[in-house]
Amino acid sequence: MTQDQSAIHIPVLKDEVLEWLKPRPEALYVDGTLGLGGHTQAILEHASSTSRVIGFEWDEEAAAATSRHLAGFGERVQIVRASYADVVPELERMGIVAVDGLIADLGVSSLQLDRAERGFSFRTDNALDMRMDRRKPLTAAALIAQASEDQLADIFYHYGEERQARRIARFIAEARIEAPVVTTGRLAAIVAEAVPRKYHPPKVHVATKVFQALRIAVNGELDNLSRLLATAPQVLAKGARICIITFHSLEDRIVKQAFQQNSAYAVLSKRPIVPSAEEMRRNPRARSAKLRVAERI
Numbered sequence: 001m002t003q004d005q006s007a008i009h010i011p012v013l014k015d016e017v018l019e020w021l022k023p024r025p026e027a028l029y030v031d032g033t034l035g036l037g038g039h040t041q042a043i044l045e046h047a048s049s050t051s052r053v054i055g056f057e058w059d060e061e062a063a064a065a066t067s068r069h070l071a072g073f074g075e076r077v078q079i080v081r082a083s084y085a086d087v088v089p090e091l092e093r094m095g096i097v098a099v100d101g102l103i104a105d106l107g108v109s110s111l112q113l114d115r116a117e118r119g120f121s122f123r124t125d126n127a128l129d130m131r132m133d134r135r136k137p138l139t140a141a142a143l144i145a146q147a148s149e150d151q152l153a154d155i156f157y158h159y160g161e162e163r164q165a166r167r168i169a170r171f172i173a174e175a176r177i178e179a180p181v182v183t184t185g186r187l188a189a190i191v192a193e194a195v196p197r198k199y200h201p202p203k204v205h206v207a208t209k210v211f212q213a214l215r216i217a218v219n220g221e222l223d224n225l226s227r228l229l230a231t232a233p234q235v236l237a238k239g240a241r242i243c244i245i246t247f248h249s250l251e252d253r254i255v256k257q258a259f260q261q262n263s264a265y266a267v268l269s270k271r272p273i274v275p276s277a278e279e280m281r282r283n284p285r286a287r288s289a290k291l292r293v294a295e296r297i
């Protein structure tokens with residue numbers, strides 16, 4: 001990320017997050033997904049010079065770039081290079097007992113998508129990596145090599161809601177006998193061949209759901225989210241708010257159910273909060289965003 005990229009970065013549902021999180025002076029917030037620092041910056045600017053944010057970011061590249069970008073806030077920002085799923089042990093390690101609010105804006109950042117070598121995109125031909133945290137050993141290529149055909153089909157079906165999951169898994173299992181599937185281009189081509197032409201979606205690439213599913217599996221995204229939601233009440237002060245922005249129905253369902261079923265939460269957003277038409281026009285990534293908010297009781 002260059003200075004320019006971060007300078008023009010507008011976080012999704014920024015005004016809505018500020019409205020619901022209600023950052024105030026002298027308070028401490030957690031940003032579970034620091035990314036390019038958009039929401040953290042908004043909180044710090046909104047809540048006078050005495051509020052602080054602890055930002056979790058497990059991607060080294062993002063953490064380093066954002067640390068430079070937010071340097072002007074000095075000690076008001078602290079970056080933790082760990083998963084938000086470990087928010088409880090990480091805050092404990094730092095000697096912090098309670099925080100006044102938490103935001104998580106899930107998924108990949110534009111920095112990760114734009115860096116072809118990170119292997120998230122089918123638009124360029126690169127190594128099939130997809131790890132947000134490159135300290136972890138499992139790449140998408142390794143997952144494709146190790147998983148059985150049935151396991152691959154389950155991943156595509158459950159995490160991608162891909163109806164052609166079994167057929168795609170069979171084509172991959174056949175292709176990997178000839179040579180390991182280690183590039184984004186080859187995977188995209190196998191998926192395009194596996195799915196009958198009449199089922200190719202008109203507006204998006206035919207491999208979109210398979211790539212989403214692999215990314216979720218490689219990064220353990222749904223497990224991380226469930227762990228965050230289950231443990232966050234341990235570190236949220238009474239009355240503190242938790243704001244989660246999701247980008248697909250699997251995540252949204254997990255958030256909705258956790259907020260409803262965990263008696264530590266009172267649901268504040270009866271329906272998910274979605275971006276205005278104006279925001280969706282300005283920022284295509286915002287189109288599928290949904291914000292849900294709960295309060296620690």
Ligand SMILES: C[S@@+](CC[C@H](N)C(=O)[O-])C[C@H]1O[C@@H](n2cnc3c(N)ncnc32)[C@H](O)[C@@H]1O
Nearest residue numbers: 011033035036037038039058059083084105109
């Ligand atoms: C959509 S971006 C966040 C953008 C940020 N809100 C902003 O406005 O700049 C998501 C970020 O969260 C990070 N991330 C995803 N899952 C994570 C996890 N379990 N722990 C820590 N960071 C995570 C990704 O590496 C990515 O940089």
